Amino acid sequence: MTEQPPALDLYDDGAVRWARVDPGLAGVRRVATSVVLAPLTLAAVVVAATVWRWAAVPAVVLLLLWAWAWWLVGRQVSAMSYAELPDELVIRKGRIFRTLVTIPYGRIQYVDVEAGPLLRRAGLAEVEVHTANPQSAGSIPGLPEPVAHQLRESLSSLGESRRAGL
Numbered sequence: 001m002t003e004q005p006p007a008l009d010l011y012d013d014g015a016v017r018w019a020r021v022d023p024g025l026a027g028v029r030r031v032a033t034s035v036v037l038a039p040l041t042l043a044a045v046v047v048a049a050t051v052w053r054w055a056a057v058p059a060v061v062l063l064l065l066w067a068w069a070w071w072l073v074g075r076q077v078s079a080m081s082y083a084e085l086p087d088e089l090v091i092r093k094g095r096i097f098r099t100l101v102t103i104p105y106g107r108i109q110y111v112d113v114e115a116g117p118l119l120r121r122a123g124l125a126e127v128e129v130h131t132a133n134p135q136s137a138g139s140i141p142g143l144p145e146p147v148a149h150q151l152r153e154s155l156s157s158l159g160e161s162r163r164a165g166l
Contacts, residue, residue, distance in 0.1 A: 008090060008100060018081035018092065025142025026077040028118045030070055037066045082140050087162075089129065089155060091138040101138040107131045108159030111152045115145070127151050 008016060044059035075095055083090045089108075091101045108129055115125040119141075125148035126141040143151065 008102070016083045016085070016090070018083050021077060021080045021082075021140065021142035022122075022124055022144055023077065024122045024124055025080075025119075026074045028122050028124065028142070029073045029077065031118055033069045033073060034066070037062060037069065041066060077142065080140070080142065084154070089138070091140055101136070103129055103131060103136055103138055104162075105155070105158040106162035107133075107136060108155055111155045111159070113145075113148045113152050115148075125149075127155075129155060 008014075041059060041062040044055050044062055048055035048059050076093075079093060079095045079098075081092050083092075087104060089103045089105065091099075091103070093099050108131060110130050112128040112130070113125050114128060119125060123145055124142050125145045126139055127143060127148050128139045129137055131137045140148075140151070
């Protein structure tokens with residue numbers, strides 16, 4: 001009798017052991033958001049203080065948007081996880097619009113590790129898994145660099161050993 005793979009669910013962890021991304025990813029994304037919103041907010045505050053008092057309305061709206069984005073980024077990052085199952089890699093993201101991507105190891109063509117300047121500064125990287133079908137590809141952002149490189153090696157060797165139909 002063969003062992004059944006664990007059931008996958010968008011919300012329930014069930015029997016699957018999910019690995020979460022590093023919480024430091026939230027800080028990186030908050031800095032990126034602040035780089036965009038801080039100059040806009042500052043400009044609106046300066047205009048409100050010197051030229052046009054009604055510019056205080058957009059300044060307040062931008063401050064509220066900034067606070068909401070700060071909170072939202074933390075919620076998004078805490079909802080990202082992945083699991084290495086016997087036959088596939090599963091990636092889960094999102095709170096409201098939840099996605100579950102299943103990538104069979106035999107379909108993996110290649111695996112990249114990427115890190116921009118902010119991720120590198122935080123010691124994090126993103127693992128990008130490529131397949132022939134872009135809809136079955138996926139990425140896992142915010143992994144510690146050693147974990148990302150180890151996962152890339154593991155997925156590459158599993159993909160090579162289980163190559164389907166090639």
